[in-house]
Amino acid sequence: MRRPGEGESMSLGETITGSQMAVIDANSAALGVPPKQLMESAGNAVARTVRSIVEPGSSVTVVAGRGNNGGDAFAAARFLDDYDVRVRLLGHAETIGTDIARENWAALERAALDVAAWRDSSAIAFDDPDLFVDAMLGTGISGRLREPVATAAKRLNDSETPVLSVDVPSGLDGETGALADNAVEPDHVVTFHKPKPGLDALEAPVTVADIGVPQAAERFVERGDLLRLSRPADSHKGDFGEVLVIGGGPYTGAPALAAQAALRAGADLVRVACPRSVADEIQSYSENLIVRPFDGDRFTPDSVERVLSLAGEHDSVVLGPGLGAAENTLVAVREFLERYDGFAVVDADALGVVPGVETDATLVCTPHQGELEAMGGETADDWRERAELVESFAAELGQTLLVKGPYDVLSDGERTRVNRTGNPGMTVGGTGDVLAGTVGALTATQEPMAAAAIGAYVTGAAGDRVVERQGYGLVATDLLGSIPSVIWRDEDG
Numbered sequence: 001m002r003r004p005g006e007g008e009s010m011s012l013g014e015t016i017t018g019s020q021m022a023v024i025d026a027n028s029a030a031l032g033v034p035p036k037q038l039m040e041s042a043g044n045a046v047a048r049t050v051r052s053i054v055e056p057g058s059s060v061t062v063v064a065g066r067g068n069n070g071g072d073a074f075a076a077a078r079f080l081d082d083y084d085v086r087v088r089l090l091g092h093a094e095t096i097g098t099d100i101a102r103e104n105w106a107a108l109e110r111a112a113l114d115v116a117a118w119r120d121s122s123a124i125a126f127d128d129p130d131l132f133v134d135a136m137l138g139t140g141i142s143g144r145l146r147e148p149v150a151t152a153a154k155r156l157n158d159s160e161t162p163v164l165s166v167d168v169p170s171g172l173d174g175e176t177g178a179l180a181d182n183a184v185e186p187d188h189v190v191t192f193h194k195p196k197p198g199l200d201a202l203e204a205p206v207t208v209a210d211i212g213v214p215q216a217a218e219r220f221v222e223r224g225d226l227l228r229l230s231r232p233a234d235s236h237k238g239d240f241g242e243v244l245v246i247g248g249g250p251y252t253g254a255p256a257l258a259a260q261a262a263l264r265a266g267a268d269l270v271r272v273a274c275p276r277s278v279a280d281e282i283q284s285y286s287e288n289l290i291v292r293p294f295d296g297d298r299f300t301p302d303s304v305e306r307v308l309s310l311a312g313e314h315d316s317v318v319l320g321p322g323l324g325a326a327e328n329t330l331v332a333v334r335e336f337l338e339r340y341d342g343f344a345v346v347d348a349d350a351l352g353v354v355p356g357v358e359t360d361a362t363l364v365c366t367p368h369q370g371e372l373e374a375m376g377g378e379t380a381d382d383w384r385e386r387a388e389l390v391e392s393f394a395a396e397l398g399q400t401l402l403v404k405g406p407y408d409v410l411s412d413g414e415r416t417r418v419n420r421t422g423n424p425g426m427t428v429g430g431t432g433d434v435l436a437g438t439v440g441a442l443t444a445t446q447e448p449m450a451a452a453a454i455g456a457y458v459t460g461a462a463g464d465r466v467v468e469r470q471g472y473g474l475v476a477t478d479l480l481g482s483i484p485s486v487i488w489r490d491e492d493g
Contacts, residue, residue, distance in 0.1 A: 016194040018139025018174025019228070024193070026224025027217040036100045038211055039068065042192050043075025043104075045209035046166055049190040050131065052207075053164060056082040058130035063152055065170075066091045069138030071101030072166050072192075074108055076133070086129070089117040090136060090148050121148035126155050134184045135166040139174025139196055145182050153184045162187040165204075172198050221410075221419040221453045226487060228450050229266070241444025243267045244314040245437065246307055246336075247321035248274030248282055249298040249329065254322030254348065254433045256285035257476055261437030262318065263288055264483040265458065267444055270437075271314070273307050274322075275299065300328045304335045311336075315444035316343040320350030321433045337361055343443045347436040351375055355397065363399040364448050366436050372403050383407040383418060391416040400448040402439065402456055404432065410452040417453055421460025425467050430476025435459040438483065461486040 016024070029035055050060060060083050064070030070089065077085050087108055089096075096102045108115050118124050126132075134156060136149050145153050153170055156163050163186045168174055171183020177198025189199060189206045193213045199206050217224070231240075243262045247255030255272050262270045271290040274282050279293035292310055294303040311317050319336065323329050333350045334357050341360035351367050355376050369379045377393035380386045387409045394401040395413030402410045408419040439455030446454065462482035466474045 014194060015177075015197050015199075017197060018168075021139060021174075021193065021196075023224045023227050024213060024217045026227055027220070027222035028213050028224075030222040030224060031214055031216055031220070033212060033214055033217075035068075035098075036103070038192075038213065039071050039075050039100050039104065041211035042072040042167075042209070043077075044079055045192065045207075045211055046072060046076035046133065046135075046164075046190055047079035049164060049188065049207050049209070050076070050080060050083070050133065053162065053188060054083075054131045057084070059084040059127070060086070060131045060133060061127065061129040062087045062133040063136055063156065064089050064133075065136040065138075065149065066096045066101070067138055067140070068098055068101055069166055070096070070135050071098065071104050073133055073135030074101065074104035076166075077108055077113060078104075078111065084129075085113060086127070087113060087115045088124075089115070090124075090152060091117065092119055093117050118148060118152075121151040124148060124151050124155060126159065128159070129161055132156050132159070132161050132163045133166065134163050134170055134186060136184070137170040138167050139172075141170075142173040142175065142178070144180045145171050150182055153182060157185045164188045164190065167191050168196050168199065169202070169204075172196070177201065219418060221417055221421075221457045223457075225450070225454050225457060228446060228454065229487060231266075231488075237268050241267045241315040241441060242269040242271075242313070243316050243318065243437075243440045243444055244292075244311050245270065245272045245318045245321060245440070246274075246299065246311070247272065247318070247323055248278045249322060250324035250326075251322035252278045252281045253285070253430065256282050256289065257430050257433040257480075258318050258321040258347075258437030258440065259289050260286055260480050261434040261459075261483065262441040264480050265438040265441035265455070266484075266487065267441035270441075271310070273310050275303075298326055298329050299323050299332045301332045301335055304332050304339070307336060308339055311340060311342060314342075316345065316440050318345045318347065318436050318440035320346055320348040321436060323349055325349040325352075337363075343448070345436050345440045345443055347432060354399070362448060364402060364439055364443060364452050365397070365399055366402045366404065366432065366439060366452075368404045368432065372401075377401075377403075379403070379405075383409065387411070387416050387418060400452055402435075402452040404435070404456075408456040408460070410449065410456060412449050415449055417449070419453065419456035419460060421457050422463050423460075423467050425472040425474045426460070426463040428475060431459070431463065431479065434462075434476050434479045434483075458483055458486045 165186035169184040171180035276293040277297035337359040390409045391411040394411040400412045442451035462479045
């Protein structure tokens with residue numbers, strides 16, 4: 001193994017979970033670096049690590065599963081011509097889970113390498129090689145190992161032969177870092193791109209291999225970010241969040257747009273808290289809206305208690321659409337934020353209150369660049385410089401910012417990302433309300449940075465689809481119908 005100072009440090013640094021890595025892999029593909037290329041690079045990295053452990057001519061037995069973790073090891077075997085390599089697959093070859101892993105298995109068969117499939121635990125029979133390569137399970141597995149992996153892991157652990165684990169030891173939870181009690185006990189680990197949770201707790205040395213993931217796959221929001229969303233078949237009402245839109249008074253379309261966008265983005269229930277004077281008008285925009293009125297014709301301090309009570313019954317709120325900038329309304333916004341401790345998307349005139357308020361709430365603020373400057377932030381024409389300024393201001397606020405522009409910049413003060421979907425047609429009024437509602441729905445189920453990233457991507461991509469269909473001249477309501485297709489269909493959907 002390489003030692004600290006020879007390319008990798010034993011202080012592993014920033015970790016990345018298995019699900020985050022899946023997003024980055026998919027974003028890499030969107031940026032022109034396909035999974036097959038990454039698997040080839042991963043295989044090369046495994047082979048290099050094998051060479052650092054045992055000399056050419058040594059015997060190496062690869063024990064592989066049916067996922068991409070096994071595919072990485074299949075690719076590695078092709079780079080080890082000067083070793084005595086045996087590849088053993090746990091399961092039926094026809095059930096290998098991905099096309100690229102199947103292709104690499106087929107390449108081994110065509111090359112007449114020593115390959116075999118162990119279809120159940122009774123077939124497992126190890127020789128005594130100079131090195132085992134553990135590629136049975138990757139980062140997507142949690143809990144105790146099950147058969148036939150459990151038997152294979154026990155045989156590896158009972159052997160005196162050193163074990164090299166690929167990406168993570170089989171049995172390490174790639175989300176939490178928890179290690180199953182019957183997990184593989186590696187002597188070496190080669191992991192890809194960045195360390196995974198739990199690796200720093202192992203006694204084994206860890207090599208962190210660069211496999212060519214472009215930096216842009218983490219910097220830019222791409223279609224891979226949608227992998228964070230799921231819709232299991234056994235879902236129940238409420239599983240995907242209940243959102244309260246607090247808005248209306250001088251304007252009625254804005255809260256209606258935000259609420260409808262939240263529904264289109266997947267929230268199960270969306271309600272609008274609004275002045276009683278405009279409740280019927282807001283309700284009239286759609287039969288899908290549920291209106292919860294409070295007394296008066298604007299949001300004022302007299303209504304804060306009622307609205308706080310409603311907010312406490314929801315997973316997130318969207319604060320601002322259509323509220324206006326009357327002095328009494330901004331006093332009410334301030335009081336609400338001072339007393340609220342949940343998740344909120346803050347938009348429109350309510351944004352100006354945020355810098356001067358102390359709140360326990362977790363906020364995603366969605367200003368355009370003019371509103372950002374009014375809040376006390378700075379902007380720039382170049383998106384790279386703007387990203388640095390937004391990051392600095394987000395750190396100062398202690399909240400997440402999603403700053404709208406030709407390139408949207410989002411930051412929580414530590415992590416900063418850039419979204420490039422959207423087009424000049426979206427300068428029309430109301431698109432910001434759609435964005436706020438979309439992010440509000442996502443904030444009900446996602447952490448703030450993920451909600452901001454996906455919301456920006458989805459809203460911009462919805463606008464791109466509208467313009468592709470009809471050209472410029474779009475209106476905000478045009479976006480609503482495209483939001484679900486961006487989220488749930490393939491890129492051409």
